[in-house]
Structure formats: structure tokens, C-alpha cells
Amino acid sequence: MPLSREFLDWKRPALQVAAERLIARFCRGERADMRRALVVVPGRRAGRRLLEILVEQCETVGLVLSPPKIMTEGSFPEELYVPKRPFANTLTQQLAWAKALQETPAAIRKKILPHPPAKQDTQRWLALGDALRKQHLDLAADGYSFADVIAAGGELSGFDEGPRWEALAKVQRKYHDLLDAEKLWDKQSARLIAIKNHELATDRLLFLIGTVDLNRALRQMLQQVEQQVTAFIAAPESMREAFDEFGCLQVDFWNDRVLPLTDERIFSADGPADQAVQAARQLAALEGKFRADEVTIGVADETLVPQVQRQLNDFGIATRWVVGRKLTETGPWRFLASAAEFVRERRYESLAALIRHADVFDYLRQRIPLAEGQVDLLTACDTYFQHHLPRFVAEDWLGDSGAHGVPKLILEELEKLLRPLTGPPQPLERWCGKVREILAAMYGNRPLFTQVPTDRELLDVGRLLEGAISALEEVPVEMQPKVAVGDALQLILDPLEDQTIPPSADPEAIEMLGWLELALDDAPALILLSFNEGFVPQSQHADAFLPNRLREHLGLFDNRRRYARDAYFVEAILASRPNTAWVVGRRDHDGNPLAPSRLLFATDESTAIARSLRFFKSSKTVPARRALLTEVPAPLRSAFDVPQPNSEDQRRQFDSVSVTQFKAYLSCRYRFYLQYVLQLNTIDDAVKELDASEFGSLIHEVLQHFGSETELTACAESTLIAEYLDDRLAELVNERYGPKRRGVVSLQAEQARARLRKFADWQAGRAAEGWQIAFTEDSVQQLKAPFAVDDRSIMLRGRIDRIDWHPERNQWQILDYKTGDNATDPMKAHRTRDGVWLDLQLPLYRHLAASLDVGGRRIDPTTDQIELGYVALPKDSGQAGLRLAKWTGDELLSADETARSVIRGIWNSEFWPRTDPAPQYSEVFAAICQDKLLDRLREFASSEEAEFASESEAAP
Amino acid sequence: MTTPRSLFGMFEHSLFRASAGTGKTYQLSNRFLELLFSDVPPEDILATTFTRKAAGEILSRVLLRLAEAAADASKREELRKAIRLPKLSEERCRKLLLATLKNLHRLRVSTLDAFFLQVAGAYGWELNFPPGWSISDNLQDERLRDDAIDEVLNEGEFSQLRNLFHLLTKGESARAMAELVAETVEGLYSIYQESQADAWQKINAPDRVSAERLGEALRTLQNFPAAGKQFTNAITADAERVVQQNWLKFLTTGIAKKLVEKETEFSRKPIPVELATAYQPLLQHALAELIGRLADQTRATHELLAHFDAAYEQRKDAQRLLRFDDVTRRLAQATSLPADGASFRMNGRIEHLLLDEFQDTSLAQWQVLRPLVRQAAEKGSLFVVGDRKQAIYGWRGGLAEIFDAVAGEIPKLTARTLSESYRSAPVIMDVVNLVFQNLTKHPRLEALAPAVTAWERDFPPHSTALHDLPGYADLQVSPAVSEDQDKQEIHYQFVAEQIAAAVKHKPGRSIGVLCRRNITVARIIYLLRRLEVPASEEGGNPLDDSAPVEVILSVLKLMDHPGDSVAAFHVAHSPLAEFLGLKKWKSRALLAARAAELRRELMEQGYGPLVLRWARQLAPVCNERDRNRLQQLVEQAHDYQTQSTLRTTDFIAAVRGAKISDPMPVDVRVMTIHQAKGLEFDIVFLPEMSEKLRGQPPRFVVGRPGPTEPVDVVCRYTPAEIQELLPPALQQLFARSLEQQVTQSLCMLYVALTRAIHALHIIIPPSSSKGTLSADIASLLRVTMMNGEPAMPGTTPFCLGNPDWVQQAKPASKLQIEEPLPTKIQLAPLVGQRKRSWQRVAPSQLEGLGAEEDASSSTSLEETLRPQPSEIKSPLAATGPRVQWTDLFGLETNFAMARGTLFHAWYEQIEWLDDGLPGRPLLEQTAQRLAGSLGIVAGQALSLQEGFCETLARPNLSSLLRKSAYSIPAGGKLVVEREFPFAIRCGSDLVQGVIDRLVLTTVSDKVVAAQIVDFKTDSVPQGNVAALQARVDFYRPQLAAYAKAVQLLFRLPAEAVSQRLAFVGCDAVVSLP
């Protein structure tokens, strides 16, 4: 006697009717004792829902429910036979397949895998193993071995894969041997053997609900216990011919079925966001007839979920998507991943990332006491990085302990924490304890409350991680490869990559379900999104192992079975739900076109034609704007103003001013305010090489050393000078960037060296001409000179790179080194053609120089012959050399006047308005000054290199 | 019914040269329909193009035409004619439509990339693709590239690196090395990939002359007997240049220049032979230096790229990521594929090939396609359509020459030319013809002449099918510029005003403003915004063009760098300051603490929700546009989450790097000509026509042995004066490169002019005062459209058609805007409990809750299961830890777990010990059933069984399992339930579990009392009271939940339900209240 079929009809949701039937069958007095029943449903969600319905129905009629065992299609068979061996876990299976492949003689393996990975490349072998495992799973589910494919393929025209499958069959035998040796099984094989040996037996009663597409192995198993099996079919009795004896779909019937989907239920939307809008629209169209728990939003394309959640959230409607948060985004996962990264190479970047992990940061914060006024951990690291540009975190700390104190402590703590992760490659299981150890150190002592959402999430993550860690331990010792810590962590983390943490229940939420879940859902209203080809139904064509033709021929799950299932789903949903809306998208996430679902055309000819005209004509409608984020009507103007200068914010009084700051004030007084009054600064640790200012500072410092070597300053032999500069440069680079510095810094040092060589040539010539270096800048001491403005006086500050003296000509030259890539002319840099001063640096040097005692002499700007100029050291060596500025006395006086007006401006706090558009685009203040909003052109104009100005950072 | 042609397999192999707007998609769909009507199975047909959008259009067009033919007789007749069928019935159309819709999934209409991806997926193992590979997205690829550049610069032998850079940067000492590498990679990696190493080593420099000989030659020169003043001066100057090693100047001026040019006179006087001889070694050396530098730099560039390539490939391989072009290249290089490229694993053999936009095919793509093309030509049919005049993707690897090459490959290929437009008004076509038929009238093309002549020669006169379409075209000159005005500013201001006028006077018409460069697009958008003309930028800007977005980015920056006072200041002065507690921007400690808290929030909630929350705060003070930008930022944040890292700066970089167009639907779209390809507009503005015909000089020039063969010579670009010194073969390379540049420029002009439907407005700046013609597009337009007259400021020297064309045109089709969104969504109120998807609670998961909560006494079960709200808010305030993370770890060994499972199974066998101990056979049977899956071997099972029996011999446990432990009321009975499953609802919780042993006391079938027994196999040391107490506390909540469930289930009062915890290891039976 075949198993019995019961038609549930489909006017009402299948699970409800099924529950009624179960209760009717098992009700005895006050008890509904279903302990003998084993109910099989397609997926877990249906099982959960069935239990709810059973509980509810029993509650209503006052029955004491002893629930049945509810299992999914994939897991119930093990109830029907006694597995004689433990099952190998997935990792073990992967390893076994990989090993089988590895150990297959190369001559045979070549037919499958002509380019095997390197022997010790565990990850790759595992990936290959996994691919074979999946083929095995697919085929074994329908009772086939790899060898069976050879024969079956032979019956197909164009099948030229015989030799390949023969080789695969050999690998499969090897795989079985390997598991045998460990006395392990994989589930599929155990089932096939149980079927073969007629071992299936049970004293339970089996009820199948909605399992409309069972594979061959399952059918064979059910056959052996058929007396006890009842298939509940969600369809009316009148549709007997649409189902086979197992209650599964007759594929041909459903492929030819005309579906009763009517036009007024079908809606279209442009992109994903518009589908979300359509979801909101449809929800509104329900006009408050349904509660949140009576509506389901179906998402055939899961990537739509965030959009829909966000959109409905705007309307104050909560949604719940079973998938929840990805494990990869959780703290522990990120901790392990970034720790692995850090341990692998000890790059500074990975340290910088690791310490920004919230848990790691707290951990460090607790262990590293910060003195009052000390900068925080991150800023300490940022500062260290900016000065020394380390590539690796190593023992050779640069700078003094003030600079590296905190970073050093951080590193020490992290090393303590991560010590277990060091060591040579070792068998998998040895790593497990070590990984648990660092997880415990980080998370172990924290009290967790199962009801606090973040804690609960942490516990869920812990369970998943523990599962993955112990999976490593379960691998038989024989099969364990020796791996480095990175690989071990990868083996723990990789299988978890797609895992998610289910969101906690929200009593108010509308549920979102995937397509496969919808058939057995029982909410009266459904809004389905992405009713598109490729989603409903999906289809597969090309494949490395089992292309659709071969699947079809073998009777595996193929495109026709997919179509049949989805067609049935559509009809079952339409029959059992009073309210459905089917939304067809036109474009996907990337703006690429989507085709409407084929199921839309499973209709009569004229409807199909009409729908074709509707869906294939290009749409001219513009989608409605998405809901805004607020109900407040939008003002015409946004209220984001550039913050006006504010006396409370000012950090400093100006009793002195640096000569380089005038340029900033002249170009934009507001940006001057930001930079010099508020002293704002930015931090960027993404830099890859020395920026213009660091590069310049390097050269300046070398030249300053040179200037203080009185022996050499008069030397006219360029090679000697160059040698000296070379040495200083090498020392300085070593001191600043360490012996293990980035290669790129060394390359830049080479470039600096080339420029210094050019300087040496120039300097030698200069000495030969009789010029003497009378003064060079002092890195510690700034020059100061009082400067009278009206009846007050202000201190001018600054560093003069050098002052040369030509005794015979009685001539002074005040010079500034310029290290930008392109040589600039001091005249152009300081003053426009129309006589507007842009910069006052050189003219004001006159006053600073006057304060100097140069070898017992004083320079008098009013009487002495003073020339001002740049010594250019640009990238093009042909451009290097002296560039003098030739201003007349009157011009210089006008410079002084300009300086006075600037100082008055500063004293009067005239920092507004800002110059707009920005005189020179700089990313630093762009956000505050709203540069990108008003004129995006700046972004494209190549910003000239910021010239090094040693004074710019110094506070008074 | 089949057509006679399909019986003989006689489809024509056709190649269509389809000029702009001539309906190539129509032709392609004709062929596709023709094949379908001939009952060719869908799998056998492959149609490819370059964008998924275009692929979608082809598919839609095929189905739409079929549907129209099925619905409408005139359309049917049209189709019949188009595909040249003798007759075509409605029924046939209907049948075919339905069959095709049913097989929608089998139609192969895709991009080349997607098709190649399928092939690669099917043959990955043979092609040595890394197992489990995937295609990298832009962000991933950028990271890989950056890392690879980083590796090139920082790893490996430094001396090698130094030498390499020494060659590379010869003569210059620029600061930014990383930038240099990045630029080199950006510009040249594709050439690298297409060439072999020796291609970069083909520049042969003459040998350098030894220092002695050089010195000698120099002396000879310096001492050369006077031969007139000019000579003496020139020689002195040349000698000076030699001393300074200024070789370029040496070779390009004075006597040396004449000698290089093989002239015999200098300053109209013959150059003495001895002098020429004296110059020889110097000339040779100078050439050696200059060409040698070129050769060195070219070679060094290759070496650098090779380093990069190695690092990049290794990284991609390690992460198993590939780019689309990697897939193509690997397929192109593959030798192990079946000859037809795709067969069994591709689910069918492709016999009919339809290739769209063929001029954009790259060499590698062609190499993959070639066998398929041959196969199609032999067994099925081939259809190729494209237009070399629109080949503007040369920089992306498109190789228009392939278009002609295919004609040579396929013997019976019928070439057709389509030049009748279905897009443009006659006026527009007139302008196109006027320009492209008169190109060579430009008098000063010089070196550019060959390319221009070829273009003109190949240009077919255009016509239009839309004879009555009204239209207008003009060429305007922007106003004069005074001394102090910026030329560009005046020009573009004028352009913007013209566009604004068009928007005003021709409402509802689509306007395309097509530029050459991105910066111009930005400039025009900016100017239009100032004129309050809404315009959208194709491709869009990064979102940071909006103030509130910048505020959010500053918050994110501050989270990453709490020391960044710029960000702190910015945030502190924004509407977010209060909300985020970031007003005190000077307090470093506060910033650091807030940053840490925000980083935690971010880790726990993700970018989407966090950014959304901030955006909501900002929205009230934002205008429409800013709200849109915020909304888009929120969307970007959601999308980004899966790629998120621990650094918010990565997200900031992603935002600043991604161009996202403003969603406002507008009539004016500003874009580059590249982006305009495939589009059409009612009105087209061309404001940037001053580009040079020769375009921007390329960084490198390349040569190929044949048009469809890989690059075999590469040479770094060098200025014209050095080019002239190069050997002829290299000079030719530069000449060919120039030709390509010019052709490309003309293609751009062609694409630009042909986008217009009705109106075309070209705006050029005034000519310089002399009005000379130069080799730029504007001059070309002056020559062809204004007889070469100078462009006088503020004039309209050319116009054609009716400026008021709108009057005659069909009314503008109004953009239909969907009905607005509802403002509110009303759901029925949720009264009472939730109907579905209840919260699940399993008592066994309640283990570990604090002992102080007495579950069974006063509180309801619901309360037991949920801590009070106050506790949720401050978990630390509760009296003690509930669970620790470490509790989850390796608690039980596999064996202990197996033991527990087995013991439970054995206890399940016992109803009452009064009936005697369970029989050995029963125990063994039970064990056998489980042993296999538990991995317990026979010996172990035996000893476990002994252990089990021992527990039963102990006093406490054995009495627990005897009836005597229970007092039975009169008329009552004891019923034992073992492994008792239950499920009950409790509020909107579903409580579900299994009770090990439930002893029910019934009186006349009514349950009056119940005892719950739970067996615990934990190893609690005998006699350790504290340890036992701890375990009891640990399990107490679980038992309490059972008790509550049993109460509800059997409707018992609390006192009727008792609980027993049985620790079988130490024979402790604890009764709980």
C-alpha cells in the first residue's frame, strides 16, 4: 500500500488545516498527545509556525498538548534508521575530499584538475574539496554516485566528459575509503546504505506537510515506511493529477499550468529603492485592515531587505528579517580577524585598526593608565605615526619616550594578549585552545545577561564561534593538516562568514520572508517584491559539473523542477491569501535591467501579449521621490553656516606674529583664524610617503646643519659639501624614520639627496664668488624683532634660513630655501602684477635680520644693502639656484604697511568674511568652509604643494 | 512550421556599419527574431553587447516586437517585411511569443563580460582559476592595488628599487614616489598586460662615446680654426652645451641640428667637412644620451610594472579575486578549452552569434570570441554590428581595427552600411554631412592630414528617415573678453545662459550638454545652479557636495581620530553637536571618550542605523536637495556595511570616492561625450570644442605587428624634438599614435554631433585677434561651417533650420511622475498578543540566571523569563554575573556529552525501580541504537553501563525512582511520563522543552499533582556542598520554568508541582521549592 495522501484544499493556509487534522487524529480526552507523530516540513520556519498553531488551537479548545516531533525535510531521515557510525562534520568531509583529490595519482587527477595548488596550500585544497563535497551532496541526494554520471551522460548527445567523471569516481572511492578508515560516515552515504539494506523503520507516524519536491533518496526512504506516512497536500482534491504518490509536484503539469494571477495584483517599480516605495504603497493600500502580524513582506531578492527596512522605518513601521546581523560584523569576529591580520605581519596599519576595535580599546584603556593631560591612546599613536611613518610595529621605537611611551605600552599589552597566537605551524586542534584563550582574555570575564540584546548577541556569537572551533577538534587526527595560525583562524572564521545572528523578537514588527518560506506562511496579506526572472524562478545553465541538461537527464533538481515548484507556490499563495501584491522590479541594485518573472506569462495568450506590451516597453514614468527623513517641510535654504569667528573660541592673544602667517591672513582671514587663532589641525594616518612639508623639513634640517659647520660653509669644493650633506641626510633619515623604514621613504631620501647635490654645486660656486654664510637658522631659537604698529608694537617672529654676506661688495642677502617640486619666483609669490601683496615673508625678514648680531655686526635695513631671495631646490635640477626678489624701497615700505594692516586686523579680530572661493584648495578646511558646496572646481585644480614653513606649527 | 531558409541553414553572415541613430538594435533584433522564427533553439543563439543596460534593451526589443506583431496587424506586416518572411500569421506570432516567454531563461542576451564569466565558471578548474574565486568590486580592487603599490615600494631589495627609480626618474628628483607609481600603474598597466617584456626593449640607442673620445672631440671643436664669426659663435655655444651636458639643446639648435638633419649648410654657408667630422662623436653621444634615457625609462617602466604585476597578482590570487578583464585574459590565453569554447558544460553549443557595438571589442575579448565567430560562420550564422566612427573607447582597450579584421577572417561576410538616421532631424544630418564631408578643407592639418583624410574618405553621407522632423542648428561665438577677464569664465557663463534660455523657452525638452572633460561638466553644473537651472550631472558627484553630509563625515573622522581638531570644531558648530554631546570641542578628554563610545555604537549597530539616526537629526534644517543627499548617504551607509572595516576613514574615503547622481529628475543633463554614447536629446549643446585634434599626448606609444595582434613595441612618450631624432621605426610609431589620437578626436566630434534629435547648439570662444586656424576642433568647425572665417565675439556665424522648431514639433512628452507616496501607513492596532512568530523560550537556555530570582513563587512565568526593565538598562547593577562567555567554551568533552545522552536514554527506560532494574538486553539495545552516532565503542559502552547501574544502586536516586517516594491520595494513580515534551504559550512567548521525568498524580483521570525530575550528569565532587549549591543555583531557573509550564499545562496550583534535581554522579537529589 502506498503512503496515504490527504488533500487539505488551499482555501485556507495549509499549516492551519494540517494542525486541525493532527489534533483531530491525536485528541484523546483532554490530551492531544502527538508524541508518536513525526511531522516533516520543508523548512524551519514552517515547523516553528506549525507548533505555534498547534499550541494556539489546543489552547482554544483546552487540550493539553504534547507536541509532535517536527523536523525539516533535510533532517528527518536520521529518525528512520540507526546510523552505525558518527557523521563526519563538514570540515572533515572537506578535508577528506581534498585529501582524496591530493592522493589521486596525477595522471588521473589531471583529467579533473590540470593545475593542482601547492601541497601546503590548505585553503585552496579545502576549497576544491568543498566543491566536490557539494557535487557529492547533490548527486547522493538523488541516489547517484559519480560513477553513475558516466553512464547517464553517455546517453546525452555532446557529452564529452566521460574520462573526467571516471576520474571523479576514483576520487569518490578514495574519499569513502578515507572516511571508512576513520570509522566515519557522511550523511548521504549513510542514507544510501540504509536504503540499500532496507534498514528504514519507525514506530512513529509520519506526516509530510508541503514537501512538494522530495529528492529520490528521500522518496526511497519513505517508501520503506510507507504504511506510516501521510502526505498532507495543500491543494484541493480535484487536483489529484497535479501530484504524484508522494504528494510531490507533477513537473509537467505545473510547467503547463495557467496561473490565476490577475493584472490588478501586479505592480512594477524601477530600482530597489522604488520597490521599497512600492512596498510602502501596498501597505498603505491595505487601509488599516490588517495588523502588523497579519502582513508578510516577501523578498525574492534578499539584497532588497535593507532598503525595505529603511523605507518602512521612515513610516514608523518596524520589520523583522530572520537573517539579522552578519557574524562578520560582530565584535568577536572582527577581533579575531584583525588580530590574525596583526599577528601575520605586524604592520602599523593593522595595529591602528586593532586598537580602534571597541572591545580592544576598552581592554587597553583599562590597562594603560593615562596621566592627567596626556593625549588619548589613539592620538598618541596617530602622532607617533605622523612623525615617524612606521610601516611595521617593531622594537626599535623612534623619538624620545614622550613620543613613543604610549604606543609602546599598547604594543606590550597587545603582545601579552595575543601571545598564544604565535608559534610554528601545528595540527589544527592545537590552535583551538589558544584561540579560546585569547577570546576568553577579551570577553571571558564580562558578565552577560541573556536578556540584554547586545549581551544576547555576544552569547550567540560565542556559541557559533565555539561551534566552529570545536569543529576543528572533531577532525580525526590523521586528517589534520599542520597549519600556521593564520590558516587556523581562517578555518574557524571562513565557515562563519555567511552566518547571521537572528534579530530579537519585536512584537510590533512586520515579518519579511524569503520566497521559499511563503508557500506555508499564513499571514492573510502578502506583498512580494522582486517577482523577477532569476529570482522567481531561479535558473541555472552552465555548470562546471552538472549543467542543466545533465541534471534534467539524471532527474536532479533542475530548471523545470524549479519552475514547477514556484508555479505551485504562486497558485497556493493566491488561493489561500485574500490579499496579495506582486511587485516586479525593472532594475537591480547596480542599475542593470531585470526581466519580469516567466510566471507572469503562464496565462492565456492574450493576457500574455498584453503583459509583454506592458513589461517590455520602456517606461517613461519617473518614480516618485522617496519619503524624506522628516515630516518637517523642507526649508528653502539649509541651515548650515560656516561658523563665524567667536571670541570665546580664541585660544591665543597675538603679542607676536610669525612672518609666514601674513600670507595666510592675506589670502583668507577666516582660514587664518582657523589655522592660527584656533590652531586647528587635522590627522591623517593613511599617508604613504613624506608629504611636501616633511620632505622640505628634511632638506631644511640638513642644510641647517651645514650652515652651522663653519669649516665647510666657505668651502668651494662641491664634492666635499655633497659628502657632508649626504652624511647628515643619512643620519637624519635614520634617526627620524628608523633603520627599518619604508622603502618609499628611502626613495624620497634619494630624491632629497639629488637636490642636496645640486645645492652643493650651487653652494660651492657661491663660496667661490666670495659669499660667506653669515647666519643660518637655529632650530630652537626663533628670531624676534619688535615691529611698530600705530602706537603699539608687536613681535615679529620667524626663522631665516640663511643670511649671506659678501665682504667685498658689502652686500647682504637674506635667503630662504624652497623645496617645492616646482621652482617659484619670489616676486610672483609675494606680489601680484598689480602690486597687491600676497606674502610678506621676505620683506619682513629685513626686520628680523635687524635684530641679529652677525659676527659682531648688525644689519641695518635702512642703510645696508640687503637683497632678498629664494634658493630654489626643485625637482628639475636645471631650475635650481638663487632667485632674487628686486623690490624698490617704496615697495618694501608698502609691504611693511600691508603688514601693519594685517596686524591691525588680527588685533581687531577681523577674521570674517572668508575668501570665497578658497584662494587655494585645501582639503583640511574644506568641510568647515563648505568649499565643495559652492565651487567644486577647486577639487580639480591641482593644489600646489604646500611649501614647508617651519614656523607654521609653532605656538608663540 | 519552419521557413525554407532554416532548412538549409542559410542565414546570411552580415556585418553592419551602422552610423549613429540608424537603428542597430532594430537590425540586431531582426536577426534574433529571424532565428527564433526559424525554430533555432534559444541556447544556440548568443547576442552580446557591452553594458547590461544595452543587453536588456535588446531583449526587451525582441519581445516587444514579437508581442506587437501578435497584437497588431500592421506591426505584424512590418515585422514580416523586416525579417523577409513570405507570410506571417497572427497565430504564429502568438505561438512564438508564448514559447519565447516560457523560455525567457534560456535566451542568451548578455554582456561579453557576463558570458565570459559563465564560461569561466564552467571551466574554472581547467583554467586554473583559484578555487572559489569571485569578481572583485571596485573597493576591493582599489585596496588590492594600493597594497600592491605599497609592496612594490616597501618590500624587496632596496638597492634594486633605487636603481629602478634612478632610471625611471632620470633628470628629475620629484618628491612623490608613491604617486609616481600609482600614476604609472593607472596609465600603463593595461599596456603591460597586453605586451611581452621584449616589447619594452626595442629602443636601440647608439653607443655612448668614451669620455676620452668625448673630451678629444670637444677639444677639437674648441680649437677649430676660425671659419667666420657665425661659426665661431655657434661652435662656442655648442661646446658650452656639451660641457653642461645639455644634449637636447645641443642637438636641436645650431650646427649640430643642421648636421642631424643632414644639411650641409649653416647660416647659408657650407659646413666644413672637418668640422662635421669633429662633430660626429659628439652627435653620437648626444643621441646615445637622449635615446638611451628614453630606452632606460621605458625599460624601467616595464620593470616597475612587472613588480607591481607580481605583487598585485599574488594578492588577487591569495584572496581569490579576479577582475572582469582577468577573466577575459585568462580565457584568451587558455589552450585547454574545447575548441568551440562552450559546449556541454555551457548547456548547448552556440551556433548563431550576434555581436553588438563591435568597434569597442578589445583584443583579448576578440581572442576569446574568435573561435566562436569561426564556428558560427561555419555552422550557423554571424551578425556583427558597430560603427568605427563611434569608437571612442580606445583608452579602455577597445580596438576598432578588429571591426575590419573580422571581414577578412570570415569568407562570406556581407557588409552593409546603414546611414539613414531614425533619430535626427534633416537639419542635424545636414550639419553632420557639412562637417565631415569637408574636413580636409582645413588648410593647416600638416601631420594630421592623413588621419583626417582617411576619416573623410570613409564617411558615408548621412540622411534621415524623419524628413518632416523640425530642427535647428547653429554655431555661436561667446562674447569678447576684456583684459582682466578670465576667458573661460566668460565663455562658460555665456554657455550657461544659453542653456537657461533653452530650458525656459523649450520646456519639457530633453537637453544634453556634452563636454570633453569632467572639470567642464562640474563647471557648467555649478554655473547652472547659480542661474537656478536644475541640472543633473551624469554619473554624479560624491555626496560630500552637501553640507550635512560633510558634518556626518566629520563625526566619523573624529571617531577615528579624536585628536583631529578640525573635525571636532566642525562638528561642534553643527546641528549635531548637542545631540552627540560634542559641543566642547576643546576638551580632548571628552572627545576621546565620546569617540570611543561612538565607535562602540558603530560596531554594535552598523553604519546604516547610525548614519540614519544622525541624518534624522539634521533633516529638519535641510532643504530638499540636502535631504536627498542625506538620504543617499544613508543608503550608501547601508550598502557599505558588508564591507565595513574597523576604520571609519575607510568609509569616508568610500563616500568621497563614489559618484552618486542627484536623484532630482531634470531636463538638463550635463555629461562627457563618452557618457553620452548611446543617448539622444531633443537639444544638444556643445560648449567645449577647443580641444586639440591631436588630443592629450599619451604617456606611451605602442605598436602592433598587425591590427589585431598584441603590442610588440612600447616607447615612452617624448616631445616632438626628440621624436625627430629617433630611428624611423620609432618615429612611425609616434606618427601612428598621432593618427589614432586624431581619429579618436573626430569620433568624439561625430558622437557629439549625432546625439541631437531636433536642435544642435555649438558654442565656441572668439578667435584670437589674428584669427589663425589651428589644429583644433573649433577651427575645423570654422573651416567647415564658416568658410574658415574668424569667430567674431558675440555673433552667430552659422545657423540652419527654424529656431522656433518647437512650434512645428510634436508636443513634448511630459515626464509622468508616479503618484506621490502616502504620508502615513495605517495598520490595524495590535491589541492583545502577537498572532504569529512568537518569541521562543527554551527553559534549558535559562541556565545560569541569578539565584535571587525566585521564579516559582510570586512572579509569573513571563516575568521569570524576562528580567525587569530596570535590569536591562543597567546590567551591572544586578547582584552578580549571570553568564560568562567562557561558559560556552569546551564545557563538555565529546565523551562527557555522549555519556550524558546515553544516561538520559537509559533513565528513560525506567518507569519504576519497583518493577526491577532494567534488563541488560534493554540497556544494550538502547546503547547500540545510539553508540554509532555518538562515536562510542563497545568497551566504553560497557563501562558506562556499569556506571549507570551503579547510580541506581545508590540510596537517593534509587528511592527517587520508587513509588514509595510518593504519597498517593485515595483513588489516585501515579503516571510516569518520560522525556515529556511540552509547548505552551505564555504571553507572546512560546515555551518549549522536554522534561526528563514527570510523575503525575491523577485522581479519576484528573491530574492533581506533578513532580518534575531532571537528571544531571555533571561531575560534582562528592561532599562538596558549595560546588553542589552552585550547580543547583545554576539550574534553578530552568526547573522553575518547567514547573510553571506544568502548572499551566495541567492547570495546577503552584504548590502541587514539585521539582527534583538529581545529580546522578554524586547521588544528590535536591528538591527545589
Ligand code: SF4
Ligand atoms: S675650498 Fe678647498 S680647501 Fe676649502 S674646504 Fe673646500 S676643499 Fe678644502
